[in-house]
Amino acid sequence: MNLWLKKIYLAVLEWIDYRTGVNDLIKDQLTEYRVPPKLNFWYSLGGLSLFIFGLQLVTGVFLLVYYVPSTDEAFESVQRIMVDIPYGWMIRSAHAAGSHSMIFVVILHMLSVLFMGSYKKPREITWLTGCALLFLTLGICFTGYLLPWSQLSFWATTVATNIPQPIPVVGPYIVRLIRGGENINPDTLNRFFALHVVVIPAVMLALAAAHMYLIRVLGISDPKKPDTDSGE
Amino acid sequence: MNETASNTAGTDRRTFLQWLISGLLLGAFAAAANVAVRFLMPPPKAKKATELSIPTAQVPLGSSLVVEHKGEPVIIVHSDVGFVAFSPVCTHLGCLVKWVRDENILLCPCHAGKFDLTGKVIAGPPPEPLHPVKFEIQNETIVLV
Numbered sequence A: 001m002n003l004w005l006k007k008i009y010l011a012v013l014e015w016i017d018y019r020t021g022v023n024d025l026i027k028d029q030l031t032e033y034r035v036p037p038k039l040n041f042w043y044s045l046g047g048l049s050l051f052i053f054g055l056q057l058v059t060g061v062f063l064l065v066y067y068v069p070s071t072d073e074a075f076e077s078v079q080r081i082m083v084d085i086p087y088g089w090m091i092r093s094a095h096a097a098g099s100h101s102m103i104f105v106v107i108l109h110m111l112s113v114l115f116m117g118s119y120k121k122p123r124e125i126t127w128l129t130g131c132a133l134l135f136l137t138l139g140i141c142f143t144g145y146l147l148p149w150s151q152l153s154f155w156a157t158t159v160a161t162n163i164p165q166p167i168p169v170v171g172p173y174i175v176r177l178i179r180g181g182e183n184i185n186p187d188t189l190n191r192f193f194a195l196h197v198v199v200i201p202a203v204m205l206a207l208a209a210a211h212m213y214l215i216r217v218l219g220i221s222d223p224k225k226p227d228t229d230s231g232e
Numbered sequence B: 001m002n003e004t005a006s007n008t009a010g011t012d013r014r015t016f017l018q019w020l021i022s023g024l025l026l027g028a029f030a031a032a033a034n035v036a037v038r039f040l041m042p043p044p045k046a047k048k049a050t051e052l053s054i055p056t057a058q059v060p061l062g063s064s065l066v067v068e069h070k071g072e073p074v075i076i077v078h079s080d081v082g083f084v085a086f087s088p089v090c091t092h093l094g095c096l097v098k099w100v101r102d103e104n105i106l107l108c109p110c111h112a113g114k115f116d117l118t119g120k121v122i123a124g125p126p127p128e129p130l131h132p133v134k135f136e137i138q139n140e141t142i143v144l145v
Ligand code: HEM
Pocket: A053, A056, A057, A059, A060, A061, A063, A064, A067, A078, A092, A095, A096, A098, A099, A100, A102, A103, A137, A140, A141, A142, A144, A145, A146, A147, A148, A196, A197, A198, A201
């Protein structure tokens, strides 16, 4: 059965490994990475969050190919994605569905960590980076929601950016800072666009890397003895 | 693993599953690639109008006009010899030629290819004449068919 194919395949892998030592890395980090026995469904939610984030990156970049970030053209460009571009509806719906499921899964992940007590010493920093990731997820959804520049996005953003208004003294300043004006205006769209596609994704990538580095260094927690290091 | 199963000729379970999974992955990858390519591929050119009429007054003597016809550009030149129409796409590497009135030539700005008003190459790298475009003149209108 296709022996020569297998030979070529193995030779290529061998060639790469000789020059990078990547096989050891794969063994250590993936195939022979030890975890406590009896892990359950709840442990998969962090990985699932990461997977959805990856999907959002991919579908988001595809949307960027046709989306135009300007108050004159945003709505029409989104209509074009939905109606004219082959599979555009699918990419956009996937991006919208992904954003909702991402919030759902990230919150479930957080609850599971909370109830299993996995945030306890020495994992406090992992917990804090996780909290920051949750807020950034909310932030990226919030900023993305304005981008189609529809009636719904406009008024939803008007309402949501009004929330800090009643804070004593600083409230009105915060609102103006977020909006870049007294009301939602073209500058609001542009700053939300910058936050949505560049700033927040970049910070999230960095934080997710730190989050996973810590998980790797500290090992996965064991619900029965959450304050011990179950790593190697 | 079951000794008898793996020793018989034919495919054992592990190999079967490996093939099955690779097949499924490959299928999923192909489906995703299809979506990506179709999404990014520009839509086919609109070739609706088969006839295009331009009043001759729009191209007075000594001027030229570039129009779009069947999704392609067309240059119409009105000189002493009358009207001529060509595809302005240079036969060298595809830049658009323009009419230089003083020299009465069609000049390509990219590598200085020059064509006369019959489309013939008179200088520069273009390997063949400009492609002519068929037209008729009926009651003061130029009709591109
Ligand atoms: C680098 C990554 C990303 C890029 C480049 C990107 C790009 C875009 C673009 C261009 C739009 C406007 C088009 C549209 O409304 O359909 C959009 C909308 C949106 N994005 Fe993203 N996005 C990214 C990541 C995310 C993530 C991680 C989330 C949430 C977890 C998210 C949530 C949303 C939401 C809620 C909308 C509005 C959806 C809609 O109204 O259809 N995005 N994104």
